[in-house]
Amino acid sequence: xxxxxxxxxxxxxxxxxxxxxxxxxxxxxxxxxxxxxxxxxxxxxxxxxxxxxxxxxxxxxxxxxxxxxxxxxxxxxxxxxxxxxxxxxxxxxxxxxxxxxxxxxxxxxxxxxxxxxxxxxxxxxxxxxxxxxxxxxxxxxxxxxxxxxxxxxxxxxxxxxxxxxxxxxxxxxxxxxxxxxxxxxxxxxx
Ligand code: ADP
Numbered sequence: 001x002x003x004x005x006x007x008x009x010x011x012x013x014x015x016x017x018x019x020x021x022x023x024x025x026x027x028x029x030x031x032x033x034x035x036x037x038x039x040x041x042x043x044x045x046x047x048x049x050x051x052x053x054x055x056x057x058x059x060x061x062x063x064x065x066x067x068x069x070x071x072x073x074x075x076x077x078x079x080x081x082x083x084x085x086x087x088x089x090x091x092x093x094x095x096x097x098x099x100x101x102x103x104x105x106x107x108x109x110x111x112x113x114x115x116x117x118x119x120x121x122x123x124x125x126x127x128x129x130x131x132x133x134x135x136x137x138x139x140x141x142x143x144x145x146x147x148x149x150x151x152x153x154x155x156x157x158x159x160x161x162x163x164x165x166x167x168x169x170x171x172x173x174x175x176x177x178x179x180x181x182x183x184x185x186x187x188x189x190x
Pocket of ligand 1: 085088
């Protein structure tokens with residue numbers, strides 16, 4: 001089973017993805033984590049994307065699509081992927097559909113975590129205080145949220161039309177969000 005955790009920055013996608021990895025043995029594919037790892041390693045890719053990420057802007061489609069393509073084979077052995085923070089643009093969504101189709105696979109479910117902007121800002125402010133992630137500063141966060149609304153939210157009709165979209169109340173407690181996700185996943189026939 002392949003699923004997408006969909007939602008604005010700081011909606012709780014990473015938290016829920018890690019739970020699914022532990023509970024279901026699926027593999028989390030977070031392009032944000034991959035890009036941060038590239039930065040930490042000091043690779044040419046990491047150097048190229050650092051400024052873009054810190055500003056809160058999107059890295060190019062070609063870069064993130066290549067990262068996902070490289071990571072797909074390992075997810076098949078594990079029995080499924082959780083896409084977290086990808087796709088973020090229409091070209092990324094189309095590329096993902098094609099990559100999966102080429103491997104005889106597909107997206108089974110898109111879980112949309114709904115969280116209002118005020119709560120997102122509160123979460124990211126406390127994460128900034130705790131972890132100091134450069135792109136969690138208020139100015140970058142506003143850009144990330146604007147990019148989400150302009151470029152990522154338009155994917156919702158794409159997945160709605162495919163009958164794959166399930167809405168989850170991302171304002172609920174972590175356990176309750178997890179319960180709603182489990183309920184949705186248990187209803188999927190692969
Ligand atoms: P968030 O907390 O917003 O979910 P992520 O960890 O997913 O943040 O991503 C952090 C940054 O990495 C983004 O703001 C962007 O610069 C870059 N990035 C991650 N995934 C993508 C993607 N699919 N397309 C373009 N840029 C991406």
